[in-house]
Amino acid sequence: MTAAVTAPRRRRRWGSPWAWLIFLLGVSYFVIPLIATIEFSLRAAYKDPVTGEFIRPSLAAYELVLKDPKFVGGLLTSFRIALITIAVSLLLLVPTAYWVRLKVPRARPVVELITLMPFVIPPVVLVFGLIRIYAPPPLAFLNSTFGTEAVLVGAYVVLSFPYMYRAVDTGLSTIDLRTLTEAAQSLGAGWPRVLWSVIFPNLRGALLSGAFLTLAIVMGEYTIASFMGTKTFGPYLSLLGQNKAYEPAAGSIISFAITWAAMFAIVIIGRANRGRTQPAGAP
Amino acid sequence: MFLSLSGIRKQFGDHVAVHSFDLDAAEGEFVSFLGPSGCGKTTTLRMIAGFELPDAGSIRIAGEEIGRVPANRRNVGMVFQSYALFPNMSVADNIAFGLKMRKVPAAERKARVAELLELIHLPQSGGKYPYELSGGMQQRVALARALAIRPRVLLLDEPLSALDAKIRLSLRQEIRAIQRQLGITTVYVTHDQEEALSLSDRIVVMSQGRIEQIGTPSEIYNAPATEFVARFVGTLNLLPATVTDAASGRVRIAGRELRAASAVEAPSGSSATVALRPEAIVIGDGGSEANRLDGSVSDVTFLGSIVRIRVRVEGVDAVVALDTFNNPHEAPPRIGDHLRLAFPPEALLVLPHAPDAGPVAGDESLAPA
Numbered sequence: 001m002t003a004a005v006t007a008p009r010r011r012r013r014w015g016s017p018w019a020w021l022i023f024l025l026g027v028s029y030f031v032i033p034l035i036a037t038i039e040f041s042l043r044a045a046y047k048d049p050v051t052g053e054f055i056r057p058s059l060a061a062y063e064l065v066l067k068d069p070k071f072v073g074g075l076l077t078s079f080r081i082a083l084i085t086i087a088v089s090l091l092l093l094v095p096t097a098y099w100v101r102l103k104v105p106r107a108r109p110v111v112e113l114i115t116l117m118p119f120v121i122p123p124v125v126l127v128f129g130l131i132r133i134y135a136p137p138p139l140a141f142l143n144s145t146f147g148t149e150a151v152l153v154g155a156y157v158v159l160s161f162p163y164m165y166r167a168v169d170t171g172l173s174t175i176d177l178r179t180l181t182e183a184a185q186s187l188g189a190g191w192p193r194v195l196w197s198v199i200f201p202n203l204r205g206a207l208l209s210g211a212f213l214t215l216a217i218v219m220g221e222y223t224i225a226s227f228m229g230t231k232t233f234g235p236y237l238s239l240l241g242q243n244k245a246y247e248p249a250a251g252s253i254i255s256f257a258i259t260w261a262a263m264f265a266i267v268i269i270g271r272a273n274r275g276r277t278q279p280a281g282a283p
Numbered sequence: 284m285f286l287s288l289s290g291i292r293k294q295f296g297d298h299v300a301v302h303s304f305d306l307d308a309a310e311g312e313f314v315s316f317l318g319p320s321g322c323g324k325t326t327t328l329r330m331i332a333g334f335e336l337p338d339a340g341s342i343r344i345a346g347e348e349i350g351r352v353p354a355n356r357r358n359v360g361m362v363f364q365s366y367a368l369f370p371n372m373s374v375a376d377n378i379a380f381g382l383k384m385r386k387v388p389a390a391e392r393k394a395r396v397a398e399l400l401e402l403i404h405l406p407q408s409g410g411k412y413p414y415e416l417s418g419g420m421q422q423r424v425a426l427a428r429a430l431a432i433r434p435r436v437l438l439l440d441e442p443l444s445a446l447d448a449k450i451r452l453s454l455r456q457e458i459r460a461i462q463r464q465l466g467i468t469t470v471y472v473t474h475d476q477e478e479a480l481s482l483s484d485r486i487v488v489m490s491q492g493r494i495e496q497i498g499t500p501s502e503i504y505n506a507p508a509t510e511f512v513a514r515f516v517g518t519l520n521l522l523p524a525t526v527t528d529a530a531s532g533r534v535r536i537a538g539r540e541l542r543a544a545s546a547v548e549a550p551s552g553s554s555a556t557v558a559l560r561p562e563a564i565v566i567g568d569g570g571s572e573a574n575r576l577d578g579s580v581s582d583v584t585f586l587g588s589i590v591r592i593r594v595r596v597e598g599v600d601a602v603v604a605l606d607t608f609n610n611p612h613e614a615p616p617r618i619g620d621h622l623r624l625a626f627p628p629e630a631l632l633v634l635p636h637a638p639d640a641g642p643v644a645g646d647e648s649l650a651p652a
Contacts, residue, residue: 176365182334183367183425185354187381187432197380201371 034256041249061250065240071251074236078225081149081232082218085156086211089164092157094207097168098199101177115165118158123223130155131227148228155224160217164210171206172199208269212262219255285310285468286331286436290340293326300326302492304340308485311466313459315479318489319515324472327489328438331470333357344435355384360429364441366421368413374424375400375409381432399427402461419450426458430465437462437469443478455482476516480504488512510634513558520559520603522596526551526633534633537598541574544628558632561591564605566616569625578603580620590615594622 014020039057046058065071100111118126134141134151141147180202184194200207222234233255241248284307291304301323308314316324329335331342333354342350349357368377375396382392400406403423413421422442429437439458443451459482462469473479479486480500488495488503488511495515496508507513514521524534524541529551532543536557549555568575578594581602589606592615596603605624607615616622 175370176367179363179365179367180369182332182354183361183363183428184369184380185334186332186357186359186361186438187428188355188358188384189380190353190355193384198369198371202369204371 037249038253041246041253044246044250061246062254065247065250065254068247070231070236071240074231074233075255077231078219078221078233081152081156082215084149084153085160085218086214088153089157089160089210089214090168090207093161093164093168093210094200094203095195097165097172098177098195101169101172102181112165112169115161118161123155123159123221124227126155126158127224127227130224142228148230152225152228152230152232156214156218156221159221159224160210160214163213163217167206167210167213168203171203174206175199175202204269208265212265215262216259219259284308285312285345286470287343288327288331288340289343291327291330291337291342292339293323293330293335294338300492301330301337304494306487306494306497308468308470310468313462313469313471313482313484315471315473315483315486316489317473317476317479317486317516318495319474321491322489323492324474324487324489325440328440328470328472331436332359332361332438358432358435360432360434360437362422362425362429362437362439362442364444366413366418366425366445368421368425368428370413372412373409374405374411374413374416377413377424378409378428378431380428385432395431399431402430402464403427403457417450418446419454422446422454423457426461430461430467434467437467439469439471441472441474443473443475451478458482480516488515490515507558507632507634510556510558513632513634518561518604520561520564520601522557522559522599522601522603524555524557524633526553526555532628532633534631536576537596539574539576539598541576541631542572542628543631543633547633549633556634558634559603559626559630561604561606563630564603564624564626566592566605566607566622567625568623570627573625573627574631576603576624578622578624580616580618580622583615583618585609585615592616592622594624 041061042057042059044058044061044064045054045056046060047054096111100108130151131142133139134147135143141151177199180198181194184198189197219233221232222238225232226235226238237248237251237255240251286306286308288304288306291301292299293301304323304327306314316327318324326335330337330350333349333352337350340350341348344357344359368374369380372380378396378399379392382395387395396409397406400409403426405420405423405427408416408420408424413424416424422445426442442458443454446454455478471479471482480503483500485497485499486503487497490511496503496512498506498508503512503516507516510521513519522536524536526547526549527533527535527540529547529549532545532547534541534543534547534555534557541557547555576596578596580592581595582593584591584593588609590609591604591606593602593604595601603624
């Protein structure tokens with residue numbers, strides 16, 4: 001009798017075994033390749049300078065990757081381009097999403113459709129289009145490093161549309177946009193001030209989500225960067241994979257760690273921000 | 284006049300939200316826009332604030348035309364129903380926001396914020412965030428924020444609607460006290476007649492985008508200009524009647540001749556509606572000049588200090604409600620009891636028949652509480 005009563009109770013507390021099985025399968029799908037990559041990256045032998053012996057496992061692959069100026073250069077270039085992409089995306093999409101919600105809500109489905117374009121047009125098609133337009137004169141931007149990076153930023157802004165626009169739009173839906181705007185206007189604020197002092201700070205969590213998703217996309221992007229011949233992190237990692245055994249695995253783990261650090265930053269900053277961004281009118 | 288609205292009109296698509304609207308408010312006056320949802324009161328307020336542009340007409344403050352001036356350059360303070368405090372700013376920063384926009388020096392800003400926090404009785408709350416305050420406190424901060432810029436006109440859009448009854452009452456008195464203290468011209472939008480009656484110097488009653496009546500609370504309540512005003516403001520008994528002698532103010536209801544205190548506008552022989560306030564009716568024969576109706580009790584409602592009795596009037600399909608004070612030593616009448624009701628000629632208002640009058644005459648419960 002007791003067992004009959006306690007079994008469902010225990011099941012309620014720990015959940016169904018089937019749910020656990022599916023959860024563990026899902027976790028395995030992500031974790032096993034990760035563990036395998038880490039394990040593989042540690043197989044690179046470290047030669048003891050004194051004894052001349054080869055030591056395994058070791059961090060030799062990580063040491064080689066981190067000492068390679070091309071790795072650091074590629075990483076910094078990708079990071080710089082990612083930051084510029086984030087800034088351009090925010091400057092473009094926040095006012096757009098704000099204006100659409102406030103002034104032309106009927107245009108929202110159209111704008112949403114436009115932002116989904118990267119899901120319909122693959123990067124390889126996008127980059128061919130960009131090369132055809134920006135390689136030959138009169139718009140031969142791809143002939144200079146600055147021009148190439150500018151076109152690359154443009155392409156990445158487009159690639160980040162679905163993530164950034166949705167993050168911003170969701171953030172805007174959590175605040176009483178119209179009333180906050182009108183309150184700021186009645187106090188003397190013009191449009192730029194309303195956006196900067198009232199809208200941006202109340203979207204902090206949403207903007208961070210969009211920004212870090214964009215960062216993750218740009219840091220790992222290969223197709224467009226490779227076709228444009230830029231020395232960013234994605235092409236570097238691919239090149240490394242063609243010539244070395246353990247270093248690409250080490251490089252992948254480093255980029256994975258950077259991305260996860262960024263994700264944790266979202267969670268921490270989002271939590272710190274949560275209390276201050278209660279919806280307007282909340283008691 | 285300090286605030287002057289002349290021939291204001293606003294149309295959204297095919298719907299005319301505000302028809303030709305005229306209002307002159309003196310400096311320091313407290314004017315309320317009263318009416319049901321969709322009557323155009325908030326649209327009119329938003330046009331004064333600059334959030335909507337009028338299709339026609341002019342808006343002047345102290346003689347200056349502001350109809351086309353952007354909202355951020357009007358120097359008009361606004362308090363919203365949903366408080367609209369900036370969630371990312373502290374209470375002090377919220378109050379100082381308008382001063383910052385005007386590039387007021389930091390020291391002066393700080394002093395003004397402290398002064399306003401004192402005014403709203405929240406001197407220790409400057410460092411708090413809006414989410415740490417109750418609804419009533421948030422609305423007081425919103426009021427302080429609107430007052431910080433020393434606006435020429437203060438606009439309040441149903442500021443108490445989101446609050447519970449007790450806080451609504453205390454904040455209502457506080458708003459009026461602050462308004463009197465600062466002598467600021469105020470326009471207050473509400474659908475709550477009690478709020479409008481207790482706060483205002485004058486009330487603008489609106490319906491379907493038109494002004495029904497402008498008057499003092501006493502004029503609006505005691506001498507409603509239209510059947511709509513009579514129905515909307517206060518609880519009212521409406522009875523169908525026939526005008527028998529317009530010049531001497533005589534009408535007939537259920538075969539009984541009743542007399543108004545003054546001549547009736549409707550011509551003799553025409554149909555009219557007689558309006559009676561519940562508090563003007565007494566049980567019994569009344570004075571020698573009193574009008575009288577007979578009926579039987581259909582319902583008795585105990586409301587605490589007041590007992591509301593509904594009486595079905597003999598010979599006419601209408602129920603009349605009357606209020607008596609609760610007397611613990613005297614039992615209220617029972618359902619079915621026969622009663623004689625009396626009321627003075629001054630209490631009898633004869634309203635001309637409005638074709639779109641709405642609810643069935645005599646149903647006092649249709650009037651908003």
